[in-house]
Amino acid sequence: MKVAIVQQILPHYRIPFFTSLHSTLAARGVDLQLIYGQEAPGATPRTVPLDAPWAERIQNRYFRVGRRQLVWQPCLAQTRKSDLVIVGNANRSLVNYVILASRAISRRFRLAFWTHGRNFRSTERDRLAEGFKRKLARAADWWFAYTERSAKIMRSQGVPAERITVVDNAFDTDELAAATRSLDRSELARTRAELGIDSDSPVVVFCGGLRPEKDIGFVLKACEIARKHVPSLHLVVVGDGPEENKVKAAAVRNPWIHAIGPVFKADRVRYFAISEAVLLPLGVGLAVLDSFVTQTPLLTTDVESHGPESAYLEHDVNGLVSEPSVEAYANELVRYLGDSELRKRLRAECANAARRYTLANMVERFASGIVTSAQ
Structure with missing residues (x-):
């Protein structure tokens, strides 16, 4: 089984997680590939390079449409042979829409979202975007919820509980x-x-x-x-x-x-x-x-x-x-x-x-x- 995880950035505290996840999955016969880009200019946290044969850095492209910042991650070639593709469910991630369309057409791979559930800092003007995110989220095959709070939100949006994994987000303490x-x-x-x-x-x-x-x-x-x-x-x-x-x-x-x-x-x-x-x-x-x-x-x-x-x-x-x-x-x-x-x-x-x-x-x-x- 081949799994690709696409991350917009790779902050320093995620490196121990992905390193351990790779070895844990390898012991179970699962081949993990991590694909990650860099932060937007001036943004934090910053990406820290990971020198590993199973991790590939790509060059994100950031641009604005009105007041919203969008990002394109050129990762389609890297995910083409994957059995499972895991992405975040941010509206601004344009590659998600291409991956969703590809999955709908071919059904040759499964798609999972790694999600907060919603944007907890959203304002009144973000309601439309959050509503769109809810509709988009239901299109996946599986969901990795940051915490039980995230999972509760997903269940309230109609996501089947049996297709949600609560990961209990953490860092190396x-x-x-x-x-x-x-x-x-x-x-x-x-x-x-x-x-x-x-x-x-x-x-x-x-x-x-x-x-x-x-x-x-x-x-x-x-x-x-x-x-x-x-x-x-x-x-x-x-x-x-x-x-x-x-x-x-x-x-x-x-x-x-x-x-x-x-x-x-x-x-x-x-x-x-x-x-x-x-x-x-x-x-x-x-x-x-x-x-x-x-x-x-x-x-x-x-x-x-x-x-x-x-x-x-x-x-x-x-x-x-x-x-x-x-x-x-x-x-x-x-x-x-x-x-x-x-x-x-x-x-x-x-x-x-x-x-x-x-x-x-x-x-x-x-x-x-x-x-x-x-x-």
Whole structure:
């Protein structure tokens, strides 16, 4: 059996997944070919080249029609001999329509979509595009859903449940887990001392891109409110972006705010380790795995714009979800900080979730779905 997976880009965190998936499928007699292109000019994340005989890089062509960006991926020759072709279901991917037409005419291969379910950040003006995507999605033979949240959306659109594989999207957390285990009390004490934080003062952390969609201003306001009840509270902000100056200005005015700047890979673990919670009111995605692996429960809000991985977060089990107002968010933080049993229980459940949502689990689910789809 020959399988081709077409990816618009290949970010660094996907390389361990595809490498492991290739070896897992090879052991089951399945030949995997990965076809990937590059990002649009100025876009992130960026493609990282993969030097492997089963991976081929192509040159994407990007262009605009009105306000929409479209992309053409020249991969038809590479997919021609495949028994199963797996693509994303983005409307802007023009090659999908050609592949769909080819499948409808010849029926010589099966088609699968690897899907979020819908665009969780879509606006009112995107409704027509999302409606078209729903119709297009039903044309496939199989579906690989990022998470159960994605699968639920697909089922609501009429996709048969027995043709959906929930892959539990993840990345390789081994380095993060090893760094977490290696921390000792002296390093945590040193980190607090560097920041000028007393040993008994509670700390919360924001870690991510300081972009408008993450709304760091929301976090700053919520912490100001929470400090009326927990006056020794400190906020550590790890990351950079367009709203970095907002954080730096707040840190100048308030010594309890610590603007760390960008910190990469396992180096950020020590800031999680001194913290009681991760604050991420908007845009929860794979960052939830950082929370699980470091056993630092994540506090977010109940909004639709989160990524599909927000499905992993269970309120009062392995994280916290408040109403989407600054006041409600601050109150939930105060409740959590004042309840030692809740903190202990959530940390334990974070550890359980970290054992479930792993790269190995994702690889096995994806590989099993590929094999099952051919039956």
